[in-house]
Amino acid sequence: MPEVRPGSEESGAPRLGGTETGLLDQFGRVATDMRLSLTDKCNLRCQYCMPEAGLDWLKKDKLLTAEEIVRLVGLGVNRLGVRELRLTGGEPLVRADLVEIIAALRRNHPELPISLTTNGVGLAKKAQALADAGLTRLNVSMDTIQHDAFLELTRRPFLDQVKAGIEAAAAAGLKPIKINAVLLRGINDTTAGELLQWSLDRGYELRFIEQMPLDADHGWTREGMITAEEIRALLATDFELSPDPRARDGAPAERFEVRHAGTSQLLGTVGIIASVTEPFCADCRRTRITAEGKVMSCLFSRTEVDLLELLRAGDSEDDDDAVAARWQDAMWAKPKAHGMGHPGLGDADFVQPDRSMSAIGG
Ligand SMILES: Nc1nc2c(ncn2[C@@H]2O[C@H](COP(=O)(O)OP(=O)(O)OP(=O)(O)O)[C@@H](O)[C@H]2O)c(=O)[nH]1
Numbered sequence: 191m192p193e194v195r196p197g198s199e200e201s202g203a204p205r206l207g208g209t210e211t212g213l214l215d216q217f218g219r220v221a222t223d224m225r226l227s228l229t230d231k232c233n234l235r236c237q238y239c240m241p242e243a244g245l246d247w248l249k250k251d252k253l254l255t256a257e258e259i260v261r262l263v264g265l266g267v268n269r270l271g272v273r274e275l276r277l278t279g280g281e282p283l284v285r286a287d288l289v290e291i292i293a294a295l296r297r298n299h300p301e302l303p304i305s306l307t308t309n310g311v312g313l314a315k316k317a318q319a320l321a322d323a324g325l326t327r328l329n330v331s332m333d334t335i336q337h338d339a340f341l342e343l344t345r346r347p348f349l350d351q352v353k354a355g356i357e358a359a360a361a362a363g364l365k366p367i368k369i370n371a372v373l374l375r376g377i378n379d380t381t382a383g384e385l386l387q388w389s390l391d392r393g394y395e396l397r398f399i400e401q402m403p404l405d406a407d408h409g410w411t412r413e414g415m416i417t418a419e420e421i422r423a424l425l426a427t428d429f430e431l432s433p434d435p436r437a438r439d440g441a442p443a444e445r446f447e448v449r450h451a452g453t454s455q456l457l458g459t460v461g462i463i464a465s466v467t468e469p470f471c472a473d474c475r476r477t478r479i480t481a482e483g484k485v486m487s488c489l490f491s492r493t494e495v496d497l498l499e500l501l502r503a504g505d506s507e508d509d510d511d512a513v514a515a516r517w518q519d520a521m522w523a524k525p526k527a528h529g530m531g532h533p534g535l536g537d538a539d540f541v542q543p544d545r546s547m548s549a550i551g552g
């Protein structure tokens with residue numbers, strides 16, 4: 191395995207300007223899925239992510255501007271092999287210029303799949319404008335359809351708004367709609383089956399996500415989290431799951447076909463994202479940029495590489511070369527798994543990153 195990224199300054203070879211190697215890492219993975227955080231701010235306080243009091247939000251001048259976002263995505267797509275873009279956060283809908291950002295990205299990249307991960311608060315008002323601007327599809331995080339459990343988990347009483355947002359997105363044609371749900375023991379675990387039935391009835395693709403140690407409160411424990419195996423057992427009370435024959439193709443979610451027990455009628459599919467117990471790092475294609483323009487090569491990286499400084503140094507061809515090269519170097523150093531040399535969230539040598547999921551970009 192080469193120690194130095196081909197084309198990097200250290201290799202002594204001439205810079206490749208990105209196109210030959212793209213966002214290659216030392217384990218041979220190539221990142222083509224760019225995840226860009228638009229803000230660290232959020233209007234919910236999900237227990238598995240944010241502390242009750244919120245966090246110290248970034249000052250506006252520290253955030254990537256709309257122009258910087260468009261430039262970075264341009265570099266990613268035109269020079270570094272990015273093939274799909276996910277806009278996330280924090281909560282991307284709190285960014286006032288979101289629709290303009292999507293419209294500008296769409297003008298520059300007519301074929302690029304652009305998706306959004308959102309908590310759905312305020313989505314009802316914006317769904318049509320997002321679709322008109324050129325958004326391809328979205329994922330809405332909704333962990334339960336029980337008001338009490340939603341309030342306890344997110345610490346905000348906005349469940350009806352989220353449901354209305356999902357409906358508005360479907361009406362605006364932003365399909366397929368994926369619903370993300372994290373289960374917390376004693377809060378919403380027993381509501382998993384009814385959330386699946388609700389999603390199947392409406393043609394939404396629900397995915398259950400194992401809770402990862404990315405909460406600002408550092409309250410995660412390996413023993414306390416609900417595993418994929420438990421999720422499958424919880425669902426087995428009402429449903430029969432069988433492996434979806436479609437190829438997984440590097441996606442975090444393992445998909446299952448859903449039927450009622452003892453019947454043959456296909457009701458839809460459900461995904462399970464087992465980041466902790468059945469990790470998928472060997473096929474990881476993701477590169478993340480935080481809202482302040484730092485590359486995080488892995489969700490659990492403890493190294494962050496700043497692109498904002500270079501972006502603000504100038505916008506000549508040479509400046510673009512420098513940004514692309516630094517991004518490539520950051521990705522070359524991507525760890526093998528979970529921010530380390532091996533998979534193992536919760537292992538003795540695992541160190542939780544300082545940032546919460548909201549400050550990385552989920
Ligand atoms: N460990 C790990 N978990 C991830 C990664 N990407 C996504 N996840 C988890 O999967 C969840 C769902 O991710 P989303 O971005 O909503 O969806 P997606 O993974 O892009 O799936 P699609 O919409 O099917 O493309 C996230 O909230 C994370 O919990 C990753 O790179 N590493």
Ligand SMILES: C[S@@+](CC[C@H](N)C(=O)[O-])C[C@H]1O[C@@H](n2cnc3c(N)ncnc32)[C@H](O)[C@@H]1O
Pocket residue numbers: 232238239278279280281282307308309329330331370371372399400401402403404405547548551552
């Ligand atoms: C950080 S949020 C950002 C986008 C938006 N605010 C939302 O909630 O959809 C992206 C995704 O990360 C997931 N997430 C947050 N903290 C997590 C954790 N500790 N473990 C697993 N998933 C987590 C959320 O459920 C959500 O689906």
Ligand code: SF4
Pocket residue numbers: 232233234235236239240279280281309331547548
């Ligand atoms: S998961 Fe999303 S909605 Fe919940 S606190 Fe984190 S950023 Fe906000």
Ligand code: SF4
Pocket residue numbers: 469470471472474475476487488489490525526527528529
């Ligand atoms: S933990 Fe890191 S290497 Fe593994 S899938 Fe997530 S981002 Fe990729």
